Amino acid sequence: MPQLDRSNFKYNAKVFEKICLWCGTPFFASRSTAKYCCGTCRGYANQAKQSEEAMPYDETEKMISALLSENAYLKGQLQRYVTENDELRKQLLGKAAQ
Template structure:
């Protein structure tokens, strides 16, 4: 699960704000070389890279790849919105 909030780390930890190369989710990483927000996105990217090197895509496979990419991006956005919604609910209940 990607860390979408800076508060998940210690207060003095070095943290890097990154954008996932696969799904486009903005996340916080403890390593400056991190490229993907999760192991799932890293796996999808490696699968896509392996299939591109092995056999060139035809048009249908390009569409499927694009849809999978969009699906992963939307999942990341949904997770972020759910977390923000829970935070707002918590703030409203405190008042």
């Protein structure tokens, strides 16, 4: 349970007043690094973090990936047209020389 009252600590104990990152409840902690008021909030925060990490990538990365693949496709098409143009030019120059 969250320590909402300082009277539960020894009179000379070093106590830190914190705000829970999950529920926003002010609480007293015996550690300076405490982030959550109780194990329940810590568990919920951990579950939320794991569900965010479970997603492979966000929409922006999907758009970038799609644009990169489209760019590669268009680059291939352009290279094919350049090659065909060179072949046609050689054929025309060959016929003009005859």
